[in-house]
Amino acid sequence: MKQHNTFTLKNFIIRAVIAYCVTLIIFCLFIFKVIPGCSLLQSKLVLFLLTVLSFGLIYFEKDDRRNYLSIATNVLIPFGIYTTLAYMLLLPIPLGIVWVLLIGLDLVYVGFYFYKVKRRNYNSLFEKLQLVIGLASLLSLVIVLSFTLFGSSIIQSPTKITNNI
Template sequence: MKQHNTLTLKQFIIRSIGAYFITLVIFCLFIFKVIPGCSLLQSKLVLFLLTVLGFGLIYFEKEDRRNHLSIALNVFMPFGIYTTIAYMQLLPIPLGLVWIILALLDLIYIGFYFYKVKRRNYNSLLEKSQMVIGAASLLSLIIVLSFTLFGSSIIQSSTQVSNNTDTYMRQYDEKSLKNLHHWSKLTRKEKLNTLQTICNNERDYLGIPFRIKVGAGSGLTHSYAQYNNKSKEITFEISQLDHASSTTLLEALLHSTYHAYEYALVDSYDTMSGDYNKLLDYRTIATYKKEFATKVTNKAVNYNQINESNAKAYAAEALQDYQIKFKHTKK
């Protein structure tokens, strides 16, 4: 950190507040997650206290650090520490490695400093530790943002994502049906593996030409699961994966898989000759295309779209088939 001011006190405060609120908006939109075991209010209180601590540090230090690097550290530190606390159970390996590696580098530097330097400046050591925490915080934010922003799941199934095979009857995997009987006893990975197997079978039945991955993440505020056509992935809300029933999650899987089918129909529609894509049966696909091209934030409007109502109807009908088969499966 530079040991001189490049900003006046007024500039430093104004820019700090501006940077904080910009980061806060991005954080709330893409990263914020309730800390495991805490309520929403408790989680917000933790973030607030970390922010106060982060900004408070600059006023307990010398007044010759009013610069953009100080602003960055004081903004990144509270958000990065909170993100690490909230996501450590979901991303223990990458987040753990970031903090362990940087902490070890900091300890090595401190050891080298005490070994080499006779006239020690403890304020300088504090600066270096702040920079380490700031760097770890920034990397933590980048890691979590890469999962949440680009539609990739935090946890994925280990079951193989199969290629499409031609089937005209819905296939039922006996092991998956048995797992549905003992859903509450399964681990997250076992649940995702079961859902992936069922997804593979549904994909074959619907004739979807591309492979679909099943995973779990956070931030799905209005649904149990959602389909991302860019990544060809169905992502379940991880808290729902832990607590929702097998029936609820199975219906969400069937619903999301049908959305993948609708996107596949739109892809095929775009390759047709203009002389044929105006046929009556293809008009629904044209409606899908228009709906997918328009981002809808209003939940009520989205619920009444044709693609949504058709996916809901398919999921309800398919769920009945699974429940009939489910009843005749030995536990």
């Protein structure tokens, strides 16, 4: 095993599955919202497909970078992308700023990497891009969670409950 691996492949997969399950429960309790224009079933299918695709990232890390940071980024990416899809119409400015800024930084890093680095290690590049997208996902989740937990008028339902006698 390489020096920066802290888990065997079996332990890495088990911990990743547990992290996905715990995060899915927390996500469904606090943040889950149907994507605008989709049904509940379609929204759940999108979340499931994003999770499966992100879980496929384990294949790229089977020999390299099996640690908690890798698990965290793999778990955050599908939930952050889904949150951005679901809440983009309600919070376009904060979510747009986060994604534009961090994807812009990603592109600058890729340009700098190809310009400066002579011996290219694409696993390292993929790892850095995954980390930045995971950070954007985390910031999206934090923004939406702060709006939902602290009762923003943007997120709350416009209907009012009245007493009918």
